[in-house]
Amino acid sequence: MIVVENKPVEEILQMIAPYKKILIAGCYGCVTVCLAGGEKEVGLLASQIRMARSKEGNEIEVLEQTVERQCDKEYLLKFQDNAREVEAIVSLACGIGIQYLAEIYEPIPVYPGVNTQFLGANRDIGKWEEFCMACGECVLDKTGGICPIARCSKHLLNGPCGGSQYGKCEVSKDVDCGWHLIYERLKALGQLDKMAEFIPAKNWHRDKGPRKLVKEELTLERD
Amino acid sequence: MKEINPEKLKAGSNLEKVLVSGQFACTGEIGPPTYASFDVIDKHAEEMRGLVDSINFTDNQTAVVRLSSWAASVHLIQLGLEPNLQMVCRDRNRLAMQSDLLGAYALGVRNVLCLTGDHQAFGNHPGCKGVFDVDSVQLIHMLKRLRDDGCFECGAECKVPPKFFIGCAENPFGDPFEFRAIRLEKKIEAGADFVQTQCILDMERFELFMEKVRERGLHKRAYICAGIMPVKSPRMARYMQTGVPGMLVSEEFCQRLEKAEDPKAEAVEISVEYIKRCQQIEGVAGVHIMAVAWESIVPTIVKKAGLAPRPTF
Numbered sequence: 001m002i003v004v005e006n007k008p009v010e011e012i013l014q015m016i017a018p019y020k021k022i023l024i025a026g027c028y029g030c031v032t033v034c035l036a037g038g039e040k041e042v043g044l045l046a047s048q049i050r051m052a053r054s055k056e057g058n059e060i061e062v063l064e065q066t067v068e069r070q071c072d073k074e075y076l077l078k079f080q081d082n083a084r085e086v087e088a089i090v091s092l093a094c095g096i097g098i099q100y101l102a103e104i105y106e107p108i109p110v111y112p113g114v115n116t117q118f119l120g121a122n123r124d125i126g127k128w129e130e131f132c133m134a135c136g137e138c139v140l141d142k143t144g145g146i147c148p149i150a151r152c153s154k155h156l157l158n159g160p161c162g163g164s165q166y167g168k169c170e171v172s173k174d175v176d177c178g179w180h181l182i183y184e185r186l187k188a189l190g191q192l193d194k195m196a197e198f199i200p201a202k203n204w205h206r207d208k209g210p211r212k213l214v215k216e217e218l219t220l221e222r223d
Numbered sequence: 224m225k226e227i228n229p230e231k232l233k234a235g236s237n238l239e240k241v242l243v244s245g246q247f248a249c250t251g252e253i254g255p256p257t258y259a260s261f262d263v264i265d266k267h268a269e270e271m272r273g274l275v276d277s278i279n280f281t282d283n284q285t286a287v288v289r290l291s292s293w294a295a296s297v298h299l300i301q302l303g304l305e306p307n308l309q310m311v312c313r314d315r316n317r318l319a320m321q322s323d324l325l326g327a328y329a330l331g332v333r334n335v336l337c338l339t340g341d342h343q344a345f346g347n348h349p350g351c352k353g354v355f356d357v358d359s360v361q362l363i364h365m366l367k368r369l370r371d372d373g374c375f376e377c378g379a380e381c382k383v384p385p386k387f388f389i390g391c392a393e394n395p396f397g398d399p400f401e402f403r404a405i406r407l408e409k410k411i412e413a414g415a416d417f418v419q420t421q422c423i424l425d426m427e428r429f430e431l432f433m434e435k436v437r438e439r440g441l442h443k444r445a446y447i448c449a450g451i452m453p454v455k456s457p458r459m460a461r462y463m464q465t466g467v468p469g470m471l472v473s474e475e476f477c478q479r480l481e482k483a484e485d486p487k488a489e490a491v492e493i494s495v496e497y498i499k500r501c502q503q504i505e506g507v508a509g510v511h512i513m514a515v516a517w518e519s520i521v522p523t524i525v526k527k528a529g530l531a532p533r534p535t536f
Contacts, residue, residue, distance in 0.1 A: 153342055154313070154353060158360035159406045161339040162394035162421055163468040170468035171342050183399045196405050198413060201317060201361045201376055 001121070002030040002094040003128045004037060004114040009048045012090060015111040016049070019060065019087040024049075024113065025079055025101060026066030027093035034128060036114055037092030039066040045092065045113060070097025076104050083108060119150075136211060137203055142194055144185035149202075151178030157199040227536075233370070233416060234388035236333035237305045238277040240536045241509070242417060242446040247502060248509025249530045250307065250419070250448065251275035251521050255290035261298050264290075267518040268302050274525040276533055277305040277334055279419070279511070283314060286346025293327045300331040307390065308332050311340025316356035317365065317376050324366070328385030336390035336419060337362040360406075360413050363391055367414025391415035395432030396425060396471035404435035411445045418445050419511040422452035423497060424463065424472040433504050442506025449501040451512045453490040453520050457481040491524055498528040 016022055024042045031037025046062040053060040063082045067075040070093035079101070083089060088109045091098040095116040102110035118130040133150045139157070140147060149155045153171045160179035163170025167180045186192050205211075225245040232239055241248045251271045256263050271278060278299060282292040296306035308327055310320060324335065339359040343351050357365060357376075365376045366389050373384040391410040395403055407418065423429045429449065436442055454460045457480040464472035476493065483489035494512070501507045510530075514521050525531050 153344075154339060154355045154358070156339065156355065156358040158358050158409055159402060160397065160399070161359075161469075162392065162397045163341065165396075165398045165469050167398065168468075171344050177398070180399055183402055195402060196409060198360065198364070198409060201357045201365065204356065 001033055001119070001128075002096070003034050003117045003120045003130075004031050004094050005117055006036050006041070006045075006092075006114055007112065009045070009052070012045070012111070012113055013049065013052055016060070016088055016090065021061040021063075021086045022049075023063040023065060023079070023082045023086045023089045025070065025089050025091045025093065025097075025110075026064070027068075027070040027091075027097050028066055029069045029071070029093070029097075031093055031097075031114065032066075033122070035126075037094075039064075041092055042066055045090070070094075070101055073100070073104065076101055079105070135202070135204065139199065142197065142199060143182045144189055144191065144194070146178060146182045146185055148178050148182060151176070151181065153178075157202060159195060224534075234333045234386045236277065236388045237536065238307065238334050238417070239388040241276045241534055244534065244536075246534050247530065248276050248446070248448055249274070249525055249533065250277050250279060250509070250511045251518070252279040252281065252511065252513045252515075253295070253518055254281045254284055254515060255292065255295045257287065257289050259290065261290075261295070263518075264295055264298060265302070267521075268299055268304055270519055270522050272304060273533060274522050274531050275512070276509075277307045279307040279309055279336060279513075282309040282311045282338070282340070283346070284341070286313065286341050286343045286348070288347060293323055293330075293332065296327060296332045297330045305334070306332060307334040307336055309336045309338060310362070311338045312355050312357055312359055312362055313340035313343060313353050316354050320357070320362065321365065321369065321375055324369075324385055324387070325381075328387065333386070333388055334390060335366060335387045336392065337366065337415070338392050359391065360409050363389055363410055363415050364413040371414075388416050389414055390417045390419060392419055392421065394421035394469050395423075395429050396421055397469040400428075400432075401435075403432060404439055404441065407436065407441055408439055411441055415445055417508075418447045420447070420450045421469065422450035422513050423501075424452065424454065424460070424470065424476050426497060426500060427473065428471050430504060433506055437506050442508075446508040447506055448509040448511045449497075449504075449507050451494050451497055451501075451510050451524075453494045453512075453514050453517060453524060454480065455487045455490045455517055455520075457483075457486055487520075491520065491527065494524045495527045498524070498530070 026042035042064045046064050067078045069075050083105045090111045090113045091101050092113040098112050119132040120128040120130045123129050135149050164177040169175040169177045253267045280292040280295040296308040299306040337359050343353045373381050393407045460477045460480050463470050480486045498510050
């Protein structure tokens, strides 16, 4: 899941200061699951904005709408009616949704209502943890299913650095050493020999520039 | 003293000759200044002249901006001494690393110590982007290929390859402990010729580590130099015991400094004693004295430990 965090309302108020009518666009995807950008949060942010602006004597009209996913054009088109009416949009989707929305509704300005954080798992209620950095070249087979790119602070591929102690990372006692976790897992799996294998320098970007994935069997247009 | 076959030397550095000849090596270290002058390097280099086989220059140690390790190394060569250029993976990608190393070699640098580097969060630019394009094992491998196969990391040919004596660090005090000797083996497999360990402030743990090293025969495949650090105050020792990640400091070590009337003199005593103990450990080929922010004490320690004068070739 993509984990996001709400931006402080003050920051959003500053972004929308020039406008009298805006739309807050929510998403029922990841941001709803991590309680930052679903229908409820759209409503909450809308009220906060109305109250703040009313206090200043500078009323604002705020429309609210949430769609299934902002990373799909099909769903983004559902904003059409509301988007036409407003001067600006604040999106509570992840960075993908914000950008896609902005592209589709150009020249209406779209502002981010959240800070997109990472790809993570839900550990417990209200607790998320980064698991993957979408590097495009998975090494989980070599590391007991624990990612050294995402879970080692230095993205090391050949074991822990000299700062690993008592299972913790040198960066903070609150951070587990990713390689210590890998060591323990490989030991439990009876695969400790994998720790001795040399992993060569990583190909950080296989493609030139932003990555694209095309599954020919799914595309409608044929050459 | 063993006979040196010059044709078998990998880089021909003074440090390599000392180690290959089977003499107990002794190296020093200088942290370059945080300003644009060689003044402290000049001072400490003169103090250490004739008392160490080569001098390490740290590379933005603790992630704090300092005068560059390669510039300090080249300057030392101009003073007629031998540097050991430290390079960390935190600040450069593989392009910059190889480029800096070609330049350093062309200017006379022959020893390189490959390190991961402290995390950027510790330093004076905590918001900077840590590079870590390659890790220390991959850096060693890259340098070995460059030297022995004459090709860059990408496989392209390097017409005049830099013939470095390749070093690595290992921390016997980090965890998981059982992995530390395996990790050292990985570095030796990748191409490390010599090893400088993290400073020893817990001799028992170090001896245990050396046992694991000998079990794997690693001491026969690379020269292992033990890290020695004179710690001049009991407070600093306690801080290293509790506040420095990856360090183990024995209770005995702290208490000796705490009970000493003159902690500085005691620090020298302990260092000398540790050097002598290291000389007795099978597989230890030398010592690396890291007197962080107390470089001026190195001559005293070297002389007291009976390591002066140093061999010449």
